[in-house]
Amino acid sequence: MKKNNVKTPRFGWALTGSGHFFKECLAIMRELADLDVFVSLAAAEVMRMYRQNLSLPPSTRIYKDTTASAAPVGNFYYGVYHTLIVAPATSNTVAKCVYGISDNLATNVFAQAGKCRVPTIVFACDTAPELDTEAPKGMVKVYPRRVDLENTERLKSFEDTIVVENVGELETALEARLKWLKSYSS
Numbered sequence: 724m725k726k727n728n729v730k731t732p733r734f735g736w737a738l739t740g741s742g743h744f745f746k747e748c749l750a751i752m753r754e755l756a757d758l759d760v761f762v763s764l765a766a767a768e769v770m771r772m773y774r775q776n777l778s779l780p781p782s783t784r785i786y787k788d789t790t791a792s793a794a795p796v797g798n799f800y801y802g803v804y805h806t807l808i809v810a811p812a813t814s815n816t817v818a819k820c821v822y823g824i825s826d827n828l829a830t831n832v833f834a835q836a837g838k839c840r841v842p843t844i845v846f847a848c849d850t851a852p853e854l855d856t857e858a859p860k861g862m863v864k865v866y867p868r869r870v871d872l873e874n875t876e877r878l879k880s881f882e883d884t885i886v887v888e889n890v891g892e893l894e895t896a897l898e899a900r901l902k903w904l905k906s907y908s909s
């Protein structure tokens with residue numbers, strides 16, 4: 724398969740183990756056509772803790788983190804994806820992305836998107852010194868550390884990468900990609 728021979732390029736979406744905005748991200752994913760989802764091991768656990776299930780449109784392809792080499796990333800080489808979304812992104816995933824570590828499915832799709840120049844949207848969770856977040860048993864307060872906040876800032880300087888900090892910004896960034904896709908395919 725040659726690059727750009729793909730008839731319908733897809734959204735790639737990496738789901739990580741963040742309770743913060745997990746349900747909101749699932750709701751947005753359910754509205755997207757032509758979607759491939761990459762689920763980190765922690766995301767699969769968090770999904771069960773919040774009693775959520777993926778229940779995505781039938782056309783959605785779901786990739787679980789079962790290989791050391793992150794085998795599904797091969798699709799990035801062939802133009803299968805027009806956009807990658809990493810949402811919600813844990814502080815762990817953001818830190819690894821910032822330092823170029825790719826040791827699981829989520830961090831590998833981020834790295835490969837970068838190396839294949841696929842525009843990426845990252846919904847970072849640790850964006851303020853004090854946050855209200857939904858734990859499995861209800862709302863709690865958390866205080867992201869300086870290192871978490873600094874990593875989010877560092878990610879903003881990455882090429883082809885938009886870092887969003889709330890659901891509204893995520894929706895706006897997605898709409899811009901859908902608009903681009905429409906103009907690109909017409």
Ligand SMILES: Cc1cc2nc3c(=O)[nH]c(=O)nc-3n(C[C@H](O)[C@H](O)[C@H](O)COP(=O)(O)O)c2cc1C
Pocket residue numbers: 738739740741742743763764765766769772812813814815816827829848856858859
């Ligand atoms: C119920 C629950 C909620 C969590 N929520 C968050 C969160 O909002 N933000 C975060 O950075 N980590 C959160 N974590 C911790 C991550 O799941 C953990 O750091 C994990 O190793 C991240 O792996 P990943 O980045 O590969 O998905 C949560 C863990 C649990 C059990």
